[in-house]
Amino acid sequence: MFESEFERGLFDLRKAKLAEIEKLGQAAYPNQFPATHTVPEIRTTWGEAKTEELEAKRVTVSVAGRIMAIRTQGKAGFATLQQGGQRLQIYVRLDAVGDQGFALYKLLDLGDHIGVSGYLFRTRTGELTVHVERLTFLAKAMLSLPEKYHGLADVELRYRQRYVDLFTNLESREVFVKRAKVLRALRQFFDERGYLEVETPMMQQIAGGAAARPFKTHHNALDMDLFLRIAPELYLKRLVVGGLDRVYEINRNFRNEGISTQHNPEFTMLEFYQAYANYHDLMQLTEELIEFVARSVNGTAETEFNGHKIDLAQWQRLTLREAILQYWPEEGGPKPAMTAFDSAQVLQSRVQAAIISLEKAAEATGRIAPERLAELKTIREALNAVYYESMKGAPVGKSVYNLFEAVAEPFLIQPTIIYDYPVEVSPLSKAKPDDPAHVERFEFFAGGFELGNAFSELNDPVEQHKRFEQQLSERDRGDDEAHQMDEDYVRALAYGLPPTAGEGIGVDRLTMLLTGSRSIRDVILFPLMRPEKQEKPPQASGS
RNA sequence: GAGCUCGUAGCUCAGCAGGUAGAGCAACGCCCUUUUAAGGCGUGGGUCCUGGGUUCGAAUCCCAGCGAGCUCACCA
Numbered sequence: 195m196f197e198s199e200f201e202r203g204l205f206d207l208r209k210a211k212l213a214e215i216e217k218l219g220q221a222a223y224p225n226q227f228p229a230t231h232t233v234p235e236i237r238t239t240w241g242e243a244k245t246e247e248l249e250a251k252r253v254t255v256s257v258a259g260r261i262m263a264i265r266t267q268g269k270a271g272f273a274t275l276q277q278g279g280q281r282l283q284i285y286v287r288l289d290a291v292g293d294q295g296f297a298l299y300k301l302l303d304l305g306d307h308i309g310v311s312g313y314l315f316r317t318r319t320g321e322l323t324v325h326v327e328r329l330t331f332l333a334k335a336m337l338s339l340p341e342k343y344h345g346l347a348d349v350e351l352r353y354r355q356r357y358v359d360l361f362t363n364l365e366s367r368e369v370f371v372k373r374a375k376v377l378r379a380l381r382q383f384f385d386e387r388g389y390l391e392v393e394t395p396m397m398q399q400i401a402g403g404a405a406a407r408p409f410k411t412h413h414n415a416l417d418m419d420l421f422l423r424i425a426p427e428l429y430l431k432r433l434v435v436g437g438l439d440r441v442y443e444i445n446r447n448f449r450n451e452g453i454s455t456q457h458n459p460e461f462t463m464l465e466f467y468q469a470y471a472n473y474h475d476l477m478q479l480t481e482e483l484i485e486f487v488a489r490s491v492n493g494t495a496e497t498e499f500n501g502h503k504i505d506l507a508q509w510q511r512l513t514l515r516e517a518i519l520q521y522w523p524e525e526g527g528p529k530p531a532m533t534a535f536d537s538a539q540v541l542q543s544r545v546q547a548a549i550i551s552l553e554k555a556a557e558a559t560g561r562i563a564p565e566r567l568a569e570l571k572t573i574r575e576a577l578n579a580v581y582y583e584s585m586k587g588a589p590v591g592k593s594v595y596n597l598f599e600a601v602a603e604p605f606l607i608q609p610t611i612i613y614d615y616p617v618e619v620s621p622l623s624k625a626k627p628d629d630p631a632h633v634e635r636f637e638f639f640a641g642g643f644e645l646g647n648a649f650s651e652l653n654d655p656v657e658q659h660k661r662f663e664q665q666l667s668e669r670d671r672g673d674d675e676a677h678q679m680d681e682d683y684v685r686a687l688a689y690g691l692p693p694t695a696g697e698g699i700g701v702d703r704l705t706m707l708l709t710g711s712r713s714i715r716d717v718i719l720f721p722l723m724r725p726e727k728q729e730k731p732p733q734a735s736g737s
Numbered sequence: 738g739a740g741c742u743c744g745u746a747g748c749u750c751a752g753c754a755g756g757u758a759g760a761g762c763a764a765c766g767c768c769c770u771u772u773u774a775a776g777g778c779g780u781g782g783g784u785c786c787u788g789g790g791u792u793c794g795a796a797u798c799c800c801a802g803c804g805a806g807c808u809c810a811c812c813a
Contacts, residue, residue: 318772323771338747341763
């Protein structure tokens with residue numbers, strides 16, 4: 195618990211102070227405090243009230259909070275209480291609270307919780323303040339608070355000790371308040387449209403619905419291995435088979451993969467399914483949804499992210515192939531023709547030409563801004579990977595998709611829907627009726643990253659069974675992200691899934707966008723961290 | 738998994754052409770009845786992330802490890 199002798203000493207000192215406080219007739223750990231107002235209520239109601247108005251009305255309040263600043267001046271003093279994410283100053287003077295009250299005031303430390311009763315007034319400098327008449331001790335901070343001006347700045351400490359971060363950095367608190375608003379707005383949006391909120395298993399015998407490595411766990415009584423889900427998809431579609439035409443679920447997914455500014459091992463996913471709809475319907479719905487959530491959370495459709503102003507009410511829609519052409523780097527030479535996307539060989543040579551062109555451009559340093567040079571390097575490396583994979587025999591659809599990720603995705607700052615994906619990268623989507631090489635699928639992007647993925651669902655059990663078998667052979671070849679066979683899901687489809695469209699949205703990422711947070715860890719209260727030091731590794735029990 | 742950067746008091750940070758550690762906040766004592774990053778005087782507080790190495794001497798240089806951030810790769 196203690197970081198040092200300093201902390202141990204401080205703790206002992208605070209214990210002594212607690213004993214002193216008890217001697218004054220106050221409980222060290224009282225059970226409650228009957229506040230008449232919260233700090234935000236006081237600020238809302240009296241924040242603008244004039245000095246004379248407060249004097250005339252003599253507003254009395256009882257309010258509680260944590261002491262975030264304290265300034266003693268002999269026989270009087272100020273303190274700043276924080277509660278509900280807001281602050282309120284209090285003024286304590288000997289002649290108002292008496293000897294006992296003032297003795298208590300002098301025993302208070304930064305971080306302590308107290309309750310005060312008194313009347314509101316404005317100080318000489320105009321600050322709304324409680325003139326305290328009675329002081330009640332509520333709980334003590336036994337450890338010292340972070341530096342009061344900078345707060346807790348160490349990113350690692352902010353994640354590990356979120357409880358300190360939350361009360362010292364109010365911006366951090368604000369992010370999580372907004373996150374709650376995001377969840378509320380999402381639920382409101384779907385509830386109003388007749389979707390039923392459901393909860394499907396998070397422990398699954400077959401981890402399906404996405405391409406990802408799962409976490410494994412074990413049920414002792416049943417002596418059965420289970421996986422933490424990587425997606426709720428297959429269960430939600432079973433529900434549509436069952437006649438729940440519109441369902442949504444907001445819950446955690448778990449993927450046993452790398453961690454980055456956009457990836458946490460557990461993350462919150464919204465998935466929703468709508469019978470009798472296709473992906474065009476969901477494009478419309480998505481645009482409405484995102485704008486609605488933005489306005490509910492921020493009061494505006496505009497958001498600031500990574501130095502960009504993003505307008506979530508203005509969308510562009512491009513096919514995947516159009517996007518490649520539109521975002522084709524100038525320095526990469528002439529754009530490929532649309533027909534290049536139909537042939538692996540043609541595409542390969544176009545990519546090769548672009549790599550060479552980019553290399554030439556990079557040599558002409560001085561003519562290109564350093565930031566652009568870094569971008570070009572990233573693009574070039576990505577193109578190299580596309581080329582290499584293609585040479586190894588990747589299907590053309592896979593290469594087209596990789597090409598899109600290389601040249602377009604990072605530049606999709608403004609809200610963009612990308613649609614019509616190659617069938618090779620979309621095992622659960624339905625093919626376009628007039629173009630079997632492409633599926634009815636879209637993903638949408640903002641801020642340079644993917645926010646969601648949607649498609650018209652494959653509902654042909656025979657075709658689904660076939661695709662699972664293909665996945666099985668991928669598994670045999672060592673791809674541990676390939677789907678397992680889910681016979682029961684195929685059976686569900688065999689009872690008849692109506693034409694259905696479904697979509698998944700990363701709630702953490704949406705929250706990042708709406709709060710201007712660059713790292714997913716800034717929108718997750720307790721992101722996964724490695725243990726700090728290896729003292730005694732806790733004994734794994736029961737296994 | 739790879740590259741770059743960082744790790745000094747409870748917190749925020751200096752110190753790094755090698756000479757056994759400093760400031761501010763916080764803490765402790767004293768003064769101060771409208772202050773607000775309050776102020777003034779004084780005091781205490783450090784395995785300089787860990788372990789090796791180089792050196793007469795290491796917070797500083799080198800190596801390894803641990804933890805973190807960023808970028809890239811995989812992915813949502």
